[in-house]
Structure formats: C-alpha cells, structure tokens
Amino acid sequence: MSMLVDIFSSFDDNNQVFMSLYILMWLFSLATVVLFSSSYWILSPGWVSIISTFKDTASSQVFRSFGASMGGFINIIAGLFLFLILMNLSGLVPYVFSPTSHLVISLSLGMPLWLSLIISAIFFSPGAVVAGLLPMGAPGPLNPFLVVIETVSIMVRPITLSVRLTANMSAGHIVLTLIGNYLTASIFMSSIFSMFLLLSIQVLYTIFEFGIGLIQAYIFCLLITLYSDEHSH
Template identity: 50%
Template sequence: MLVDIFSTFDDHNFVFVNYYILMWVLVLFCGSFLFCVKWVSSSLMVELFNVLKSIIFAQSNRSFGSKLGGFSLVLCSFFIVLFIFNMSGLIPYVFSVSAHLSFSLSFGFCFWASLIISSFSYNFLASLAHLLPVGAPSFLNPFLVLVETASIFFRPLTISIRLVANISAGHIVLGLVGGFLAESIVSCSVVSLMVVCMLEMGYFTFEIGVAMIQSYIFCLLVSLYSDEHAF
C-alpha cells in the first residue's frame, strides 16, 4: 500500500513488477534491442534509437574519449540503458530504479574510476599535470591543486546526484498531479477534470523529455571527463 508520494521509491511496496525482475528484464531488452537490426525490419522505434545513438556517437567522437578503445560504444550502450530505465519509472506501479542513488552512483563511480585509472596508467606525470591550471600564479599552486583534486573526487557524486534529483523531482510532481486528478474525478466539475487531465498529459510528455535529456547529460558529462585523460 502506498501511504505517501515518496512510497513509490521503496522497492518493498506493492508494485506490479518486482525490482530484481525489472532489472533483468530491462537489461535483456536493451541487449536484444541493440542487435535487433540484424533480424528486424526498420521501424519508427528503431529509427528513433538510431538517431539517439548517432547523437551520442557524435558527442563521444568530439571528445578525447574517442581515442580510448570501446569508449564510444560503451557510452552509447549505457545511454540507451539509462533512457529505458528512466522511461520505465514513468509507468504506474513500476519501481523507478534510476531515481535511487545506489543505481546512478554505481555507474558514475565505475566510469569515473576507469577514466582515472586509465589516465594514470597511461601517463602518470601528464595526469598529475592536469591538477594545475596553466598560467596560474605560483603562490596559488598548492591551493589550486587541492581544489582541483577535491573537485575530481566529488565528480562521481555530483553526476549521480544530478540524475537522481531530476528524476525524483519529476516523479514526485507527477504523483501529486495524479493524486489531485484522482480526487477531481469525484469532487470536481467536468471542466476542472478536463483541465487536470490536460495538465497530467502535458507533464507526462514533459517527463519523457526529461528522461531523455537526463540520460544525455549523464553521458555528456562522462565524455567531458574523458577530455582530461592523459595522451
């Protein structure tokens, strides 16, 4: 039973799809979708995802991460997975996985740590040189190194909180509007009910755009972090 609007973020509440089953189903769906072009004729959904993939590939190719083997493919695959997880959270009585910090932080930390380890393994001195901005006054060098080091270590947390905050806020507002819509069916006039229905449909469409934009921003930040990789 859902007792408040925040109960939708609890995987032990009554939902139609179990949390662990949902994870497996979505992962298998994403894996099969990436290779469906081999045996499925072109459709609107396939063309849509091809456009999204081309956007991510173009962004990753503009960054230095394109010089890393498999970086563009991993980033594009994760974008599709994250977009599908964000969309699944908009379905009623389906647990929203991407609205939890444990989910986003797991991927954010893995991307961040892999880039840091790869950079220091490839060129240790060049990686250390990125900690000091070019042309900075010499008396500020120790302070700037500490600030840059702290900002680098906080990156996986900030990129994860950004995703969780935007997805969670959208679900909360959507739940509030949905609750008001349920009350309007009984207590309000037909005109008020139509207005609330239009608001609900409009905000739901807006949340679909937010789901895609947040997936893109997450991958965009990862590609920007790869620009500091030592070469």
C-alpha cells in the first residue's frame, strides 16, 4: 500500500529517499574553502570571477564596519556568505534536503558567531560592554528599565537572526510545493491553458526563490557584520 506525503514532508530529515543527497551539506562546506583558495593552484580559471563577486560583496560590508579590524572576520563572513548561498539554492532542487529551512541549522550558524562577538567584547573591555547597555542621555529614573530592555534585545539577536532565515526559506518551499501539487493535478483534471498557466507561475516563482535565497544569505551576513560594530573599540 502506498502512502502520500504532505507538504511538510520535505522538511523531515528522516524522510530519506535515494535522491536526498544529505552529503551536499558537507560537500558545500569543503567547496567553500576550495573555491576561495583555488587561485593558488589554478591559473585564472574562468569561474573565479563569479566566486570573487560573492566574496567581494561580503568583504565590502565588513570593510565598512569594525569587523575589518578583527583578524579573520572577513574570511568568516565571506565563507559563510557563499556557504549560505549554496545551501539555500540547493534546497530548491527536487529531492534535495533543505538544511537552512530548519531552525537548528540556522541557529547553529548564528549563535556561535553572535556569541563569539559578545565574548570577545567582554574580554577586550568589560566596562565598555556594560556601559553600552545604557543609551547616552537617558533619564535617570529610566536607567534600570533601559538596561533590561537593551540586554533582552541583545540576547534575542541570534534567535531573530536564525528565525528570519528559516522562516523565509521554509515559506518559499511550502508555496513551491503547493503550486507543484496543483500543477500535477491540472495535468489530469484541467485544461491545457490552466496547466501552462500554473507551469508559468511555478517557473517564475522558482526564479523568485533563487533571488530570495541570495538575499537571505546577504542579510544574514550583513546583520552579523552590523553586530560587530558594537564590539568594544
């Protein structure tokens, strides 16, 4: 007896089929390092300019922030940017598991980076970290409340950072699945016009999701870069 799956089955990490390709996550992690360093052993390959475009995009944001003064921060953000792009776009391929649609994956990326900035700032200048919890020029009676509010806002940053990525990617996959289900049904039950209309919508929305995958990777890295501006100078 066969069983049909629902629209959320693509988010089930135990829903393994022979084309799930879970190894892509590990391959993309290695590919990020190999692609960025390929210029050392390959003489001007044609696709290096494409990789350099993504690397320069992420690096330009870091250069405009305090993160440029932190050793290795540029390489981390540039590598993370390319890694998120590869993961977001691979999730749009049929039968390929989408890791960034799961909060545990995005949180495991955002939490260590946010926490490393906090720990680094505390070790560098604890007094500046505590002083940053109170805005300048705040009224005296409101100081205790402002400190609590600022502390809470800082603590929820990794959660909002991760939820934003997960929600946008998972919502896109759900819409694509719904359109695909209607398209499959229209092949047997609807007219040719309806079938081609749904097919056009599916193609256009897939292209739109490719753009969303690029934008969400950029926003994720941009917010981490902005968090580095609050690091103690």
